[in-house]
Amino acid sequence: MKWIISILLFGLPYLSQAQTWAEWTRQKKTQRKYLAQQIAALQVYVDYAKKGYRIADAGLSLIQSGKKGDFDLHHTYFNSLAEVNPAIKNCQKVASIIIGHFQIVKQTKEALYSVQQNGQYTSAEIASCKNTINNLLADCLTAVEHLVSLLADTEFQMTDDERMKGIDSLYTDMQDKKTFTASFLRAMELLSIGRMVEAMETKRSRILNGVK
Known part of the structure; x- marks a missing residue:
């Protein structure tokens, strides 16, 4: 988790200790571009996160499977909480x-x-x-x-x-x-x-x- 945050938040040029204020000023025009890239990086990280089961994928089979369906429904609901x-x-x-x-x-x-x-x-x-x-x-x-x-x-x-x-x-x-x-x-x-x-x-x- 720490490394992805570091890339997202401190990979921007204007936060680099090696860069002077004058250099940052010259790059100010591309600030929005870098910002968009960082937000995109955050989204990529989220999209690649491990996914749980989708309640929708269970379909009607849960309802049709009686007591086992009740168990599966609770299990699927719990797993769905890990699906953002x-x-x-x-x-x-x-x-x-x-x-x-x-x-x-x-x-x-x-x-x-x-x-x-x-x-x-x-x-x-x-x-x-x-x-x-x-x-x-x-x-x-x-x-x-x-x-x-x-x-x-x-x-x-x-x-x-x-x-x-x-x-x-x-x-x-x-x-x-x-x-x-x-x-x-x-x-x-x-x-x-x-x-x-x-x-x-x-x-x-x-x-x-x-x-x-």
Whole structure:
């Protein structure tokens, strides 16, 4: 499971440690292409997951086989829980969770670069920002790992309703993470702006007062 997640989420060029920010910027036009490829990779993984029995395949024979049919019906129902409904795999919220994670990664990496470069933050503030972002990204990765588990036929024995509830919960969680990300990065930005304004006012005051 870990290796497929790594390919899906950290195989993107802009997450490569060997790639500079300038290189990522030059490749920005192909960002959507890479995103589509990662989502496709997720779907391929799901499609190749081991499948259980389909209730539909049992047909009327279950009903016609008496007591044995009752046993087979329960057995087939249990196995069908390992067969993920394609409608669930293709649910819009599934794509939204993946895209939401990519958006958070992009925004936080860009913001961290700015924080480290603009000279408006102390080393302690930079370290705190980096720690917050790392924890956020780790939580996002855990959420997507759980999503893949929900979509993999052999991971959890669940009904369609149970899987959808799990997806709904992950979707809400990712939306909360996006909201937190926006608020946190905005707060960091305002701190920087405030300090730049203060520095400009101080410089202006010194000039007016003839202080070098």
